[in-house]
Amino acid sequence: MTYRIEVENTGDAFGCDADATVLKAMAAAGGRGIPVGCRGGGCGVCKVRVLSGRYHACKMSRACVSADDEEQGTVLACRITPLSDLSLRVVGTMARCIEKARANAHMQAQAQAQAQ
Template identity: 50%
Template sequence: MATKHLIHIENTGERYLCAEDENLLRGMEMLGRKGIPVGCRGGGCGVCKVHITAGDYAARKMSKSCVSDEELAQGVVLACRVYPQGEISLDVVGKMAKSVCKGAEAPSPQSTCSD
């Protein structure tokens, strides 16, 4: 059984456990909220873009049309292609941010969600 790590969604204050052999997007889906958009699940559509603000992870190949080299260097990745190697903090950005923030029950004081 794979080790599980705590993932913090900074936009909403939510936390969930994600196994090392499970991508971050799958873990988000397990929160049980409707409306978390998913696309190709293979790193080619860019729907699940997140910004990793802290923590170690392993990333698989992502389309350069979705995540530039500059974004990658800043920790912007696709949740469907990232696997936690320890505790992670992230901000949901792009197309997924509106849905994730809308479904959150209690945003944190430093929430970056906007209407």
């Protein structure tokens, strides 16, 4: 079964098979909504908060995601597989980079529209 994964703070959406990790499915779909690091759960670059939906989480480094964070829905995209459609938000240090890049792209698009 394929589930729809939506990354709220980037607007990206892609399909993810039930047996694939969210990060692997995003990369296979050519997406760039979630930052990619080690792909093994050790670096924390792909940290997301699951806003809605169900998932299975594999073991994650507690240096990246505390037990309390995990209970609140903060996980590593490289270590979860979907059990339903998911809505996520990139969090952590990389979230600021994504939001800044998105704001810059929006300003450039506005400037181009005004120039025409």
